[in-house]
Amino acid sequence: xxxxxxxxxxxxNFAIGLQNAEESEGKELLSVADVRAREMMFFKTLxxxxxxxxxxxEVIIPSWxxxxxxxxxxxxxxxIAAYVAWATMPKKYRWPDTQDKLxxxxxxxxxxxxxxxxxxxxxxxxxxxxxLQAEAMLEYRPGAFHALGTVxxxxxxxxxxxxxxxxxxxKDYTPRQKIEGDAGSTVGHKLLxxxxxxxxxxxxxxxxxxxxxxxxxxxxxxxxxxxxxxxxNSSNLExxxxxxx
Numbered sequence: 001x002x003x004x005x006x007x008x009x010x011x012x013n014f015a016i017g018l019q020n021a022e023e024s025e026g027k028e029l030l031s032v033a034d035v036r037a038r039e040m041m042f043f044k045t046l047x048x049x050x051x052x053x054x055x056x057x058e059v060i061i062p063s064w065x066x067x068x069x070x071x072x073x074x075x076x077x078x079x080i081a082a083y084v085a086w087a088t089m090p091k092k093y094r095w096p097d098t099q100d101k102l103x104x105x106x107x108x109x110x111x112x113x114x115x116x117x118x119x120x121x122x123x124x125x126x127x128x129x130x131x132l133q134a135e136a137m138l139e140y141r142p143g144a145f146h147a148l149g150t151v152x153x154x155x156x157x158x159x160x161x162x163x164x165x166x167x168x169x170x171k172d173y174t175p176r177q178k179i180e181g182d183a184g185s186t187v188g189h190k191l192l193x194x195x196x197x198x199x200x201x202x203x204x205x206x207x208x209x210x211x212x213x214x215x216x217x218x219x220x221x222x223x224x225x226x227x228x229x230x231x232x233n234s235s236n237l238e239x240x241x242x243x244x245x
Contacts, residue, residue, distance in 0.1 A: 003134045011074035014128050021118055023079045027108030030082070032072070035106065036065035042095035051092075064089045067132065079107045083115055084125060088132040173208055192218055 030038075043061060046052045052061075064085040071081035086094060086102050096102050103112035119125055151159050152166035167173035195203065195215060203211040 003137050004131075006128070006131050006135055008074060010131075011071065011076065014124060015071075015074050015076040017124055018077055018080055018122055021077055021080060021122060023077055023114070029078050029108050030106045032065050032069045035068060035082070036063065039063055039065055039095050043093070046093075061093055062089060064094075079109075079114070080118060080125065082106055083118070084129055084132070087129045172205070 043052065067085035067088055068082055071085055072078060076084070083102065086106070091097075096105050099115060100112045103109040103115060107114075148162060148166060152162040153159075154162075164173065192215075195206075195218075198206065200212070203215065207214050
């Protein structure tokens with residue numbers, strides 16, 4: 001799955017697809033404000049019981065009340081919006097802690113049977129939950145890039161793997177395996193032709209200090225395994241011409 005932001009348009013289209021979903025109206029549904037207040041009490045209880053570490057307390061713990069609000073703004077059916085928002089949460093931080101309690105304490109239903117029905121009739125619900133769960137990873141992206149750059153810039157040999165990854169991401173370095181993997185193919189020949197147009201300085205900048213060795217190995221492998229005929233039917237055509245001739 002590609003990790004990306006779920007756009008407002010995607011949420012609105014999701015809402016349109018669920019317009020006919022039966023909500024099994026029961027008691028009054030909790031508001032966003034009510035959910036947020038009860039979540040805060042729940043997190044305080046976890047902290048008091050030592051179930052949230054100091055490290056976790058230093059970071060912002062996700063709140064499904066925020067996602068609930070966002071889904072409501074996209075016109076997703078209220079009870080389905082509450083379920084989807086709750087399901088995006090890591091289990092450790094979920095309030096209530098079970099789907100059945102969610103149905104009774106938040107959605108105002110007598111059981112979680114309606115939730116099972118929604119998921120069966122509308123598989124896009126589980127798909128949206130998966131996308132929203134993956135989206136949460138993007139919160140760590142700035143820190144991850146910062147950490148990679150910090151370690152990669154360390155002159156110590158221990159930072160070599162991080163430097164290699166960093167240069168691959170910035171396209172300042174092409175792994176030898178990739179080049180060798182193209183050997184014997186049309187792509188390999190095209191790549192070799194492009195590389196030959198570069199000066200030695202440019203080759204070293206692109207491939208690293210062993211650029212000339214890589215070029216030599218690539219040339220040798222391409223000589224041993226010539227470029228295949230680009231037209232898979234060329235041999236058949238030639239035989240046909242000979243027969244007609």
